[in-house]
Amino acid sequence: MTPPIIRVNNLTAGFADRIVLRDISFDVQRGEVFVIVGGSGSGKSTLLKHMIGLYRPQCGTVCIEGEDIVAAHGPERISILRKIGVSFQTGALFGSMSILDNVRLPLEAHTDLPKQATAMIARMKLQLVSLGDAADRMPAELSGGMRKRAAIARAMALDPLILFLDEPSAGLDPVLSAELDSLLLDLSRMLHVTLVVVTHELDSIFTIADRVLMLDGATQTIAAEGPLLKLLAHANPQVRRFFAPNKEQM
């Protein structure tokens, strides 16, 4: 069996004296779509931010391709960060730059490609997320859904091995949400990108998830983990209830 692309080991995290995640361990396999779910305040976004090295855990490790992102510094950390792309909940686009420049930024910072090439690559990424015609617009001129798609384009700028997405389809209409799910599946299939998605959207979970990890906000631990089918028949009624509204889709 190939080693996991991400290994989270005994992660305990929180803010000051409040524990949010307690002794969390799981693996993400290369090329899979791994979905993190849980109730509001269960620590999904906190877990994601630990996985991308933004927060330091109280204890435990997060390894990306065998390298600990928590312990890494300097060039070692940069080399790990090049393997990942992140799309934040609110998009986090740079307001002073056009959408095109937002997507070009990582290309210009981390490669020695000429400007014309970075512009072309950025336009292709924007075409992928159906924003080709909005390339020269500023983030403030875009709708919430367009901002999210632009953020995904920026996260994909360097074709990372792993794409982390925090609530990518929240606030999108069903058609756009389905298109986004389809895009994510295309990325996963064609580029073998590993996707780690935090989401509440049951439709998206049913469409894209290879495996699901459900967090339990009350115990700050993992409530369940595995393929969706396994979770739908889980012994814990709380887990079954979470997916219940979509039971008939099975």
Added chain:
Amino acid sequence: MSNFQLTPAGDRVTLSLRGRLDAYSISAIWREASEALTGIDSPRVVIDGTQIDYCDTSGAAMLLDLAQISRAAGAETEFANLPEQAQQLLGLFDPTKLAAQSQQVGRSSWPERIGQWGSNVGNEIVTLVSFVGEAASALVIALRHPVRIRWGDAVRIAREAGVDALPIVSLISFLIGVILAFQAATAMSRFGAEVFVADLVGLAVLRELGPLMTTILLAGRSGAAFAAELGTMKVNEEIDALSTLGFEPVRFLAVPRILATVAVIPVLTVYANLIGLIGGAIVMMGFGISLVSYYQELLGMLDLSDLLTGLGKSLLFGVIVAGVGCLRGLQAGHGAAAVGRSATSAVVSAIVLIVAVDGLFTVIFYYAGI
């Protein structure tokens, strides 16, 4: 070894690409292959991908660009033996649309820019006039119904704009007094007229520098803060929420700020005047002029009108600082950069207006003999 090879064979040229085609590895190959294909003299070009190990979207971008360059040189161009991954990726993009989108970027012509500038200036004037009207009407309504004023906010703003500003006002006013006295004393000591330095310091501080410096400090601290606070509220849609709740943003947000500023600025100005005069007194003592002589000289030179003209101006300056700060905040666009621009614009506009109004007052007072 180069990662591409150009092989002419009969009526065609084959561009063979090798290895990994991703954002980190294609820079040199893209540049060199583009140069090789530009103006190529062959009716047919085949871009061969037999030896490509990996190709992501950056690699696909290069393939599309190379094909475009080759076609622009008049060669019939085709891809051959591309890995499946590259073929799937190329299938996702529409090269014609991509080329059209890159052509769309263009700067507007200078007549358009002049027209745009004129329109912006016009809009700015309309906004300013309408804000002044709205704020004046809101102030009148607020003063007729004082219970509807948000006094809690007004007191907090007055404390932040007034009490919290005391240290910086003290420092700047003291130094202004010292600098003014030193500069004047250096010149006047040649004529043995050091005692008249008190007259200069007194007049300059009370009529001009006290009100002016206090207001400039207020613009830097509070005007910028008003713009940033209201700008952030605008970005967070809090101002839209206020409107939908039936509040007028100007009455709800600008009135307490204008009232608080108008309330603290005369006090700050009097305080700044006093500290400035103390600064001057300390320098004068260094020149052998006693405190009593300095005081008597001031009393002889100054009268109440000097203080009142300064205070009158400072009241108007206060309205300008608070009004401009609120206006710029309410005008903020979207995003963090817009908040920064609002704060900068609030300070710059307020200072320009204050200096202009001060100049106007100076001329009016001169001809009115005040």
